[in-house]
Amino acid sequence: MEEPDGVRVIARNRKARHEYEVLEQVEAGIVLRGAEVKSLRDGKASFVDAFGRIDGGEAWLHNLHISPYEKATIDAPDPVRPRKLLLRRREIDRLNSKTREGGLTLVPLDIHFRGGFAKVTLGLARGKKHRDRREDLKRRTMQREVERAKREAARER
Numbered sequence: 001m002e003e004p005d006g007v008r009v010i011a012r013n014r015k016a017r018h019e020y021e022v023l024e025q026v027e028a029g030i031v032l033r034g035a036e037v038k039s040l041r042d043g044k045a046s047f048v049d050a051f052g053r054i055d056g057g058e059a060w061l062h063n064l065h066i067s068p069y070e071k072a073t074i075d076a077p078d079p080v081r082p083r084k085l086l087l088r089r090r091e092i093d094r095l096n097s098k099t100r101e102g103g104l105t106l107v108p109l110d111i112h113f114r115g116g117f118a119k120v121t122l123g124l125a126r127g128k129k130h131r132d133r134r135e136d137l138k139r140r141t142m143q144r145e146v147e148r149a150k151r152e153a154a155r156e157r
Contacts, residue, residue, distance in 0.1 A: 052106025
């Protein structure tokens with residue numbers, strides 16, 4: 001999935017946009033070991049239960065599953081180990097204060113390659129309530145019906 005600006009998206013966390021209201025996005029580098037990069041290039045990543053956290057002044061990504069590369073040597077790292085995120089000190093401090101102040105969390109939105117480097121897009125997000133999810137579903141359904149009606153009206157002309 002090559003995009004025009006040289007970004008190749010490996011995996012998207014589609015569930016994140018459904019369960020969270022994303023307030024802002026931050027792109028961070030991700031520290032990988034050994035054949036994890038090759039495994040990512042093959043698209044072997046899963047976001048189930050993945051989240052970001054600021055610990056000890058460093059940003060970490062927890063529970064991101066990167067499957068071991070089949071052709072790698074014996075010493076494959078743990079698939080769900082915490083992975084360090086590369087952000088500037090100011091960004092880390094700002095994200096730390098926003099997550100501590102109230103109700104916000106760091107959610108990974110996608111993993112991509114930019115210029116040969118693996119990056120993760122983090123979203124500073126607030127959890128949606130059940131009624132918010134229902135309202136979003138209703139809004140999308142109504143929008144889809146409006147688009148369908150426009151297409152049918154254009155065909156009849």
